[in-house]
Amino acid sequence: MKKKLVALTGAGISAESGIQTFRDADGLWEGHNVMDVATPEGFHKNPELVLDFYNQRRQQLQQVNPNRGHLILAELEDDFDVHIITQNVDNLHEKAGSSKVLHLHGELLKVRSTKNYNYILDWHTDLNFGDVDNKGNQLRPHIVWFGEEVPALEYAVAIVEKADILIIIGTSLQVYPAASLMNFANPDIPIYYIDPKPAQIYDLPNDLKIIAATGSEGMKKVQKDLEKLKE
Template identity: 50%
Template sequence: MPKDIDYNKIVIFTGAGVSAESGIRTFRDLNGYWKEFSIEEVATPCAWKNNPEAVLSFYNERREIACKAEPNEAHFSIAALEKKYDVIVITQNVDDLHERAGSSNVIHLHGELGKARSTSGNEKAYSINGNAISIGDLCPNGSQLRPHIVWFGEDIQNYEEAMQHIKLAGRIMVVGTSLNVYPAAGMLKKARHRADKVLITLDVDKRPYGYNYLQSKATEMVPFIVERWLKGLKST
């Protein structure tokens, strides 16, 4: 029989809002990327086919910005939970601020800016750190490298693994996401009824059932909830 719930397991599900306070732009806010760039021109397989130079330029700029950013108090607080709990961070973000803050178990759903992969169908990712990708940069099998990012129209990564963690977690904290990007947002409905579930964000389209909604910036509320959990208390 599979475990019903593990009260020592915490899942942290994060979106762009958790990194916004580190200076990384979100996508759908008033100053978000999609107010300046067209999704169809920089974030789809068709965009890559039609104008790979523009796609590379977009992600090279984002990679440079992410590399200069520093983790904020929310990232560090999330990492501190590992002192007492089995913590899994499931993130829609493509930066590495969770890792740099000290989180050791991070599942990326939408890819990673610090990696590239082949365009030949080989899904193996190669670490490029903060380096730009240019036309003519090839993987070991001789194919052009592309950003290791899930574009619109592509399947998200690590779905089943992330889902299993959510189903077992005794505590779930959702931070900095409007929950309007599917199928990632739909995962949260699979949380156990008895789990302590909290949603921390400034704006949300539709709250998942059973989550306590706290309208707040990540750096203001995440440390508070983390402190309660480290003391063995419920989120609120």
């Protein structure tokens, strides 16, 4: 049986593909205050601005491709049972070929009803004010905004608890509750943490290997290391 490898990925892995992150720019995301475009209050105040913002992000996503970090994670499925838990709303893990991807913070290429959380549609074009669900309710981006619950968190915890190997890639470990997931790992498993500017990690009993590098460079090193961990 293949060992279960779980990867927690953040904005850093997608930054190499050209997708900007707001945390690198003092709370600005592509020139916008995060509170204006990534909160329920912002959407209520100016829905057209928010919809246009995500339309631009959706258009940008069509123009970028997975990088080596994404591709190595997909390649590892040959030897491991790979589960990816990502904070990212892009589809680059899927485009790279990964088959088990859990999006903690939603997906840019999906929309949902403002009244019914379970009414979710695939959406690859612009979403406009006036686009509604089957009961006439406005549609919104299928994104977990600040101040909203993370519905997939419980499922993510269950995945991490069963991991034989944990890899953390491209995250500042400042966004909760996602940052707390590593604390649910079995204390006996190895943890790799890849980031150009890795955060301080305290009180983890695990064998922790910190690799100060980009996702692509870090995953090349980890891929070699994992050769001896295959069953």
